[in-house]
Amino acid sequence: MSAGPEPVPARRPGGPPPPPPVERRDKANYLNVSFGVKSWLLTTDHKRIALLYLASISLMFALGGLFAVAIRLELLTPGGDLVQSETYNKLFTMHGIVMVFFFLIPSIPAVLGNFLIPIMIGARDLAFPRLNLASWYVYMIGAAFTLYALISGGVDTGWTFYTPYSIVSNTHVVAAAVGIFVTGFSSILTGLNFIVTIHKMRAPGLTWFRLPLFVWAHYATSLIMVLGTPVVAVTILMVAAERILHLGLFDPRLGGDPVLFQHLFWFYSHPAVYIMILPSMGVISELVTAMSRKRIFGYGVIAMSSLAIAMLGFLVWGHHLFVSGQSAYAGMVFSLLSFMVAIPSAIKVFNWTATLYKGSVALQTPLLYTVGFIGLFTIGGLTGIFLAATGLDVHVHDTYFVIAHFHYIMVGGAIMGYLGGLHFWWPKITGRMYPEWWARVSAATVFLGFNLTFFPQFVLGYLGMPRRYHAYAEEFQVLNVMSSAGASILGVGYLLPMLYFGWSMRYGKKAPANPWGAKGLEWETDSPPIPENFARQPHVTEEAYAYAPSEVVVV
Amino acid sequence: MSETALPAHDAAHHPRLAHHFTDLTSQKDASSLGMWLFLAQEIMFFGGLFLAYTVYRALYSPGFAEASHHLDWKLGAFNTVVLIGSSLTMAMGVHAAALGHNRTTAGYLLATIALGGVFLGVKVVEYGDKFRHHLVPGAHFQWDGLHTRAAEIFYSLYFAMTGLHALHMVIGIPILAWMAWMAWRGRFSREYHTPVEMTGLYWHFVDIVWIFLFPLLYLIA
Amino acid sequence: MFRELPLWPDQASTMAGRVDALYVFLLAIGTFFSVLIAVLVVGFAVRFRRRSEDERPPAILGSTALELTWSLIPLGIVLFVFVWATEIFFAMNRVPPGAMEIYVVGKRWMWKTQHLTGQREINELHVPVGVPVKLTMTSEDVIHSFYVPAFRMKKDVLPGRYSTMWFEATRPGRYHLFCAEYCGTKHSGMIGSVVVMEPAAFQAWLAGGAAGGSLSAAGERRFAELGCQTCHRADSAGRGPVLDGLFGGTVRLANGATVQADETYVRESIVNPAAKVVAGYQPIMPTYQGLVSEEGLMQLIAYIQTLKAPAGRATPPAAGAGASAAEGAR
């Protein structure tokens, strides 16, 4: 432990004026260091950029949620009576596009990752702060294109843009495609920034195997972002080109092969589902240890399983094509590989469970979300096994079984992790505590509403109700009503955090630096952190999650 | 956990050192890794088109051969030489920058721009020729050979791949011009010339893409 | 009550039972693991809840034995499931010989089916019970998917090529037919029913209205109308190859390759004749793309299938014989 002179804030010539001196440590933090719209829109502070993202993706979530509400209302009755079928098709398309590309993919990485990664590794900022800001602008430009597509009439291709329908559809496919193309680059830039940061900016003593698991998860996620996203970008660009320039690459009338599109699309979009779940798994790894004040069980295995998921995730895209006309032999291989991805996921689930064993478990909101995540992810993941089983997928492909599968993982899993993380780090981000009682109520509401919404959809799917159906056969109604009822409960569950988080920013109890008694560099700095994150350069001398134990058990 | 003071950026530190790095070397390492990751991303971006090319070439090989004969391989070869030349001048530019010779750097960068311009000029001539001969896919596509559909797919790929490649050059040239301007103004030094290097990496990458495009498009037997 | 809240789909094909068995197995596995995890997580959380702020849990760093256990057991399970599922999948893809052939065309937003005997249906398909039926399907516009939940069978129907699917119905009745691949505005209206009938009833139905004669007869008429016989004549005096006995055999192409003369090949020969030129012939055949509908193409194919081989060509497989022949083959 060595103490140098009080740090002098650094500055670049021509850069923004230096932040106030650090003597007023308890007062100056990244939130109050400067004011005004410009200080936010031109900031290069990763913490502020994280908040910019938080605001944007929350809006996008509300928008996607509104579409979901409209979908569920329409599906209350079997006849397509609430909206026209054109409208319905636009609703689920926009719901999928907004939720996937504009909410879930950026959610944890761009908000929590952006905020926490530099702090967790003891750095002042990401490696490329201006690139970080640029990626937010790129995201906003992409969102603007997509919103334009929406306002000027919508898109109706489904979020998958399958050709040749997306070539002949007379809706605003090009605008939406450009929107996704552009946002893709935001995700690439974020991933690139994370990789370089994690390699190059770690504090002294912070070796790879001392990194928090959240950072490992983001490292794996970033690999997928950098290596997968460009493929969907160019694919979607080709679709736009087919529409504008009449190239014939995917159009069978011109000799193109629509199945090639599906290969290209899923080459990215399957790994993309791991972009959506890995960060959430990272959050859960942090939460289980912090909430049980106990070393994580199997640190190395969890870290490596993130990488394994990222790698194996690139090998399985063909499992979306079992009935598409892909060769049955290719289907067989893709099926086998899909089963293999289940193993690292299983490892994580079991290790989290084992971590709770003999812990000192605080039954607070973050833990409730953790428990919810583990349960719902398990169900979602295990139904993924059903889908990866070729002979069974032939029946349930493109039915509500698939819808239920991925909502279990993305809504039940990923969003639970996101909300859990948001609650856990909220004191750090805002310096205020959220109201614990309301938070527990909302966690319970989300859990109940969620299961009521999506469990019946498994049954519907096995009964054979196809997805993307505006009107459906009468016998499916009861289950659909259950699902819609659940969705309204779920909606309330999501509305609550939006309200009390907003409330707490002003009225919440002031948060101490480490309200959870948790380990990790982020808890060593102020809440909210000072602009340069740490007053002094931290040195790391111990493993991650080194809670002082009663005894060390080596099994 | 222990800590030390944040590195004090005293007056002696290099003006180009950003606040969150401790020294120029690590800053440069970060840039160079970042650039390489960006190029890995670019490989995948072009990769989608190369995949489409592979699939259709396998499906329609006679048609592709027929269609390829309507491309002028001499122009293609000429452009290959031009682009390789520009890669050389680019490498020399980086070399000069590393030695701190700002004016020389600017000169090499201008030469690179000029060669890039020649390349694009030839491309314009070629594209114009395709327009005149109705080889642009779409409603006006005409083909008097056997394999009309395969030829149209071939030309779809031709325009998509060379177009995207040319777009990368069109983006690269202003960046080169900017670098040349900065070099001319003496902004680089032995210690700090990362932007020139990064631009160089980008330009060489564009060259590599063309190295593959040339035989794949112009020289199908 | 249970009429309103159905929990299990009808089982009406030979595949249904096999798929359901796998499903039940997976349900059991899934329930077991979900309950196990839920009980452990909730149990640990409650049992080891924090009772005082100064509790110090032990540090349990990990255990190789446990890690291996919970990797290898799931691995074993998924490998088992893999083998089982793949077996079903290949059975689904392997059309039994001599299956009764029916042609299906999907277009936005209807299903058109044609029997070899000439019956044409819209959004309906009549099939006999106990007979393997092979569907040869194509689309006139975008991708559709032919889905009969009661059969547990589904296959995408693509434009520009034929996809095949087969099933053997086991229970008479009327079952849902859905389009399962999103195809635009009225995707959810692209539905119909599959009517499974006792063989006798089916024969009676077949005898009913075959307005235009059999499929191959329709094809023969089209062959004449389109002027195909000006070049393709049975006496090899035409400018084009003799088509008798073509179907099912192999064809040598001008570029040296050989191809199998199946539906897709014949279709391509008509709509894009230059793509594969028969050895010894000039590519003079005009394209009929746009001149013949997908249904017309299927009729032509059915007709070409019936052209029996003169001595020397490979024998085409039994085709065009309808239900009775298919039954015989079983």
Added chain:
Amino acid sequence: MAHELEPTQDAEQHEYSEHVVPVGVYLAVFAALLVLTGVTVWTAHIDLGAVNTPLALAIAVTKATLVILFFMHVKYSGKLVRLAVAAGIFWLFHLIVGTAADYASRSRVNPAGRPGETMVLEDR
């Protein structure tokens, strides 16, 4: 104390070495690239049957390797940069091979099938 201040980095501290490559190397690489371009054109104009395309690709790979190693200084760069290069190339390879495997096995397993066609295994 100075070295303590440096953030932890991967084993090799300097990804990018200040190695200044002699100009002669650049010129030699340039000459090699020109020669190889000539060879590509030449071999394309003689009929080698199935060998033509692989040969053209092999030459292109050689040229690309030269550019990457010398012009782009990968020969003098650290492990991490090499890893990034390798990852890019490997993933591209994987994208193409994975998809091509589907197309190739469509024709191989079904004698009646050709690439681009729905596969059916028929017991004929």
